[in-house]
Amino acid sequence: MSPVPTAGLGLKPQHYPEAAACPAAGAQRGLWFEVHPENYMVAGGPRLSWLETIRAARPLSLHGVGLSLAGDERPDREHLARFRALIDRFEPFLVSEHLAWSRRGGVYHPDLLPVPRS
Numbered sequence: 313m314s315p316v317p318t319a320g321l322g323l324k325p326q327h328y329p330e331a332a333a334c335p336a337a338g339a340q341r342g343l344w345f346e347v348h349p350e351n352y353m354v355a356g357g358p359r360l361s362w363l364e365t366i367r368a369a370r371p372l373s374l375h376g377v378g379l380s381l382a383g384d385e386r387p388d389r390e391h392l393a394r395f396r397a398l399i400d401r402f403e404p405f406l407v408s409e410h411l412a413w414s415r416r417g418g419v420y421h422p423d424l425l426p427v428p429r430s
Contacts, residue, residue, distance in 0.1 A: 318342030
C-alpha cells in the first residue's frame with residue numbers, strides 16, 4: 313500500500329469486484345477509495361466484508377453525509393457512535409463530513425440542505 317494516497321475514487325457497490333481486483337502495486341500505486349460511512353453503519357453483512365477486502369489493499373477515506381452539522385440540533389449520538397465504530401474498524405487516512413443539514417425535529421430528510429443564512 314502506498315504511504316502517500318494520491319488519487320481517489322468514490323466506491324459504489326457495483327464497483328466492488330473491480331476495486332478488490334485492482335493490484336496495490338504498479339500503475340495504481342497511491343489509489344484510494346472514498347466511501348460514505350452511512351452505507352456501512354450496519355452490524356455485519358456483505359458490504360462490510362467487501363469493504364474489509366478492499367481496505368486490506370487500499371487506503372480509505374470516510375466522507376459522511378448524515379451528521380447534519382449545519383442544522384440547529386446537536387448531531388445524533390447513535391449516528392456518531394456508528395461513525396466512530398467504522399473509523400476504529402477501518403482506520404481511514406481521512407475523515408470528513410458535509411457542512412449541510414438534513415435533520416430537523418428528529419426527522420431525517422435524504423438531502424444535503426444548505427446552511428441557513430439567518
